[in-house]
Amino acid sequence: MIKKMFVPKWTEVAPPKGSYRSVFKYGDPHTFKHPSAKWYEMIKEEFSMTDEDFRTKKDQGLGSVALNRPNALEAHHRERFEAIVGKENVTSDDYSRVKYALGKTSEEMMELRKGIVGKVADLVVHPRTKEDVQHIVAYCNENRVPVYAFGAGSSVNFGVRPEKGGISLVMSTHMNKVLEVNEANQTARVQPGLYGPAYEEALHRAPELFHTNQRFTCGHFPQSFEYSTVGGWIVTLGSGQASSYYGDACDLVISQEYVTPVGTFKTHDFPASATGPKVNDIMKGSEGTYGILVEATMKIYRYMPGNTRRFSFMFPTWDAAVNASREICQGEFGMPAIFRISDPEETERGLKLYGMPGFVDAFLKGKGYRPMQRCLCLGSAEGETAFTRNIERQVKKICKELGAISLTGYAAKKWEHTRFKEPYMREDLMDYGVVIDTLECSVKWDNLHAVYQGVREYIKSRPQTMCMTHASHFYPQGTNLYFIFLAKMDDLDEFRTFQRGIIDHINKCGGSLSHHHGIGRMIAPWIGAYLGQEQMAVLRALKRHFDPNNIMNPGGQMGLDLE
């Protein structure tokens, strides 16, 4: 009577060297995360698929990258770049040109699987120092060569796409160090190409590396933490998973140094001052269109992992979860570091993905926490020990008042273990024609439900489409909504139309166009109407000032050079 379960042959080998797949595969080439057996069953059921559909992978992108595209940049330019950064730091092979032109959107992944490559730069240049960047930008400005800064390539909106050719400037190859940890000021001076893990490790090891007394943490842990850079966090206005306590990337930046076509400057590193509009603020979120970030002084925090308190709850309804969250944010007892609430659909599918013992489910149902109504909440508090204890106590009190049942810290701990691993699942699904993608926006407490319902209705109007939503970045004035959709969809045009429809509905329903992924080229068509012509004119005036020849990330980025 034992039925042998069919398990798809999820990919377990690193992509071939030089292949399209090696470009689009998320994260470490040798790391994988597969859908659980329950998820596999759920996907088949939802999308009317059978085991048959999971026998043959299609469009895996295993072939070698081949461009067959001429290099539009004249040879003498290359010589000049080689003179600046050294021959070994300039490449123009097909693979480099493709690798450093792409982000991590589902659309790019679908294209690469079919061997379709969008715009690429003519040359890839790896600067070693800020002086290299100065020489490069000055030369490019004189010679009208477009410059596209590339950090780690985790952009989800074509933000690094070299729309006008020119050069990809790879900031993470050499300019990836922690330069200084200033214990008195609790700041770290870093290079923009510094990856998350290297940054965090250096701060943990500050006593050994920088002769400090304390150990520190950077406080910024986006899902892309392992494959994104500090510079990228700043110029795209990113948020980490612990932002509710530590602040968004923009809150962490004390000072920045930029190289622009009209000069290099470094902002003061006072914690506050009243000396006019803050140039430090003006540059945040400029997405490579004003200049190249070459150094940043960041706030850091004392590292006290022993004090962390984890909690999780099940709410009877989405309304109750939202109301409790607002109460927590406005309660004036400090903010949790991590805090997330999942809507009913995400809760149900999440329980399937991570597995929940049957008796727990039965218990919850018995208590009235019904599937497709109940909502999971999880989080943690960080900081001084009595401070975190009080946050846990207050959170518990508020959650219980709003009908939640405590699930202990177990779910939060479990989530933390896989918090950076979710994106890995994308390749497995797409190997069999199932796409998973995300879009997010900011909301205020008083329009959260309108945006949630409006966007969700649009996504669910497509038959056989899952839509999981959570809020994960909290403020006294509101939060974000993060929409994840899953569908059997392998037609590129259909995908584009559907996905752009989500952006459109976020905009129409009153959400912000982005909460923490920037604008890039994907959202650019909406930005003019969203900000209004007067505010677009402000951003364009700055653009004209910094970059009169439009060589910095030109071609649609942030909508600056769109009609």
Next chain:
Amino acid sequence: MIKKMFVPKWTEVAPPKGSYRSVFKYGDPHTFKHPSAKWYEMIKEEFSMTDEDFRTKKDQGLGSVALNRPNALEAHHRERFEAIVGKENVTSDDYSRVKYALGKTSEEMMELRKGIVGKVADLVVHPRTKEDVQHIVAYCNENRVPVYAFGAGSSVNFGVRPEKGGISLVMSTHMNKVLEVNEANQTARVQPGLYGPAYEEALHRAPELFHTNQRFTCGHFPQSFEYSTVGGWIVTLGSGQASSYYGDACDLVISQEYVTPVGTFKTHDFPASATGPKVNDIMKGSEGTYGILVEATMKIYRYMPGNTRRFSFMFPTWDAAVNASREICQGEFGMPAIFRISDPEETERGLKLYGMPGFVDAFLKGKGYRPMQRCLCLGSAEGETAFTRNIERQVKKICKELGAISLTGYAAKKWEHTRFKEPYMREDLMDYGVVIDTLECSVKWDNLHAVYQGVREYIKSRPQTMCMTHASHFYPQGTNLYFIFLAKMDDLDEFRTFQRGIIDHINKCGGSLSHHHGIGRMIAPWIGAYLGQEQMAVLRALKRHFDPNNIMNPGGQMGLDLE
């Protein structure tokens, strides 16, 4: 044997209507605060003065304001302004022109006492609505009429001085309302000319006025609270006395609406977003040079006065007080709302000003807290009850570890009672030729002592000059230094030279040029070198964009139109 003490006849009557004194007198015309007997003795001793010097007041400014200056604005302009705002809202009498041209610097006060009046506007216009402002700015732009926004006139750097004539636009006459309290989002939508007390009272009475469940507080309490406006706080980047917890003015602003020569716009009111450089941030601190702030959406906080915890300490040294403060700011247990440390000189003179029972002094001396070494610290925690209790406990622990002795909450409570009253003493002293003035800057923890010593040395290099210093706005990365000097000085030129010398030394020693009073015209000569030409060019590019005809607060403001 009872010696009858001489007490100067401190002024106890409101200044005559229409007099110079009525322009420069701080605050309520009928409110006074006199130096204590001990302070009077101290001043005589320090400045080698005798009772004789306090028998006759000089330059009291009791005469009526008289300009005898032509109105440079052609009559047809006046007609147009009258058509926009109504005849009753346009004045050009000498008194109005003077009143709405001046801030509250000691220099202006010294001048007015001698009947010297600097630049004034030709007309004073009181807009009623944002539409009025739109019509006025459009007309002024077309006709090249300079526009100077005036809130409540508490500027300490000539920020409202109509250097090029034109009109003074008084924002506080009509545009001074709380328009909406949004309980869900915990925001208040306000007009820029709203005074501190009216704002705070409306928030306290929100249940009655706006049908909310909660009562609220604005969290912003500068010393000028009673005589400054929300718009002024924002456009000059002010800080309140409870900023360490609630944030500086710039942190409180969710959204703003501006009228500029190139159009009107309102920024989005999301709590966070990643849609490019934030125009909301760009406008903060623009000091009337880019446009007129006509509405703002501000963060507000739950009002829970019953949870406030007050504390005060005496430290053995300034170093110990500074080190404890840093430890508190970096301790990750939440920040005190009010927190202040006074240097040895301020501590000693403060104890004299407020009076300390002899037995307490003897006790402290016995314990080794020696005059001119010991430093007073006081503060309070606000928020949820266990949160404030924990802050108090942590603060106590840290202060004791650094050698401080607790003085209970008494000193903090006493300070709170007179927190807005200090400026009143200025007139009494100046009546007898003694000037008191202040300058402040930001510092980082690692350059605090260098700035403190350098600036203090300069001030004390003048014989018979008191210098009291405190830090009162705290961040994990640093704090501010607030220098107060007192001297017998009635020569205007000497005052200017000496006072500008302080700015110069702040700059040379590495402090920021302003922590929370903006730049105005006073600091403008230093700002170019301070920011560097590249960053000045950014501010000027924005200026050219918003105000191509330079009609918005022209003539030196923020150094934008200085060479």
